[in-house]
Amino acid sequence: MLEPSALQQFNTANREQAIAMIAACVALPDWQTELVSGRPYASVETLLSKAAAISEHWKPTDLDAALQAHPRIGDKPKDASSESALSRQEQAAVNSHDTALAQALALGNADYEAKFGRVFLIRAKGRSGEEILTLLRQRLNLSEAEETGEALNQLRQITLLRLEGVFAR
Numbered sequence: 025m026l027e028p029s030a031l032q033q034f035n036t037a038n039r040e041q042a043i044a045m046i047a048a049c050v051a052l053p054d055w056q057t058e059l060v061s062g063r064p065y066a067s068v069e070t071l072l073s074k075a076a077a078i079s080e081h082w083k084p085t086d087l088d089a090a091l092q093a094h095p096r097i098g099d100k101p102k103d104a105s106s107e108s109a110l111s112r113q114e115q116a117a118v119n120s121h122d123t124a125l126a127q128a129l130a131l132g133n134a135d136y137e138a139k140f141g142r143v144f145l146i147r148a149k150g151r152s153g154e155e156i157l158t159l160l161r162q163r164l165n166l167s168e169a170e171e172t173g174e175a176l177n178q179l180r181q182i183t184l185l186r187l188e189g190v191f192a193r
């Protein structure tokens with residue numbers, strides 16, 4: 025028998041199960057609830073555009089809340105949670121055996137945290153460690169307001185990529 029697609033499962037699951045399917049995409053309960061309340065979705069594209077639209081409402085306080093689920097770049101988490109498994113995959117191209125790079129990232133992360141008071145966030149999937157380091161150094165020059173906007177953009181990208189992964193079958 026044909027397995028139901030992830031979208032069919034999401035559309036027909038009870039509320040709690042539906043939330044559990046998307047919870048690892050971003051640790052923002054309001055976003056999760058709003059996406060689940062929009063069911064049923066006719067297609068994965070409709071679901072992804074709704075998800076993108078509701079992520080446009082995020083504010084700086086949402087960034088702080090969501091960051092709790094994102095380890096630093098270069099600190100690949102070792103625990104068994106599904107968020108950590110996603111983070112490890114996303115950071116796969118950050119070569120932790122390159123000591124010079126690892127040290128430069130650690131220094132950049134520390135400078136960033138001293139300046140902005142939160143963890144540096146970047147969509148890591150599709151980027152090398154060197155690229156991430158270059159972007160980290162550039163973003164250190166932004167103003168507080170510019171950088172908050174940029175970090176929220178990165179959070180949206182990470183969230184939507186994770187969501188595409190959930191509904192890719």
Ligand code: 2AL
Pocket residue numbers: 094095096097110111112114115143144145146147148149182
């Ligand atoms: C991460 C993460 O866990 N996945 C990703 O794309 N970026 N973390 C971070 N601090 O940027």
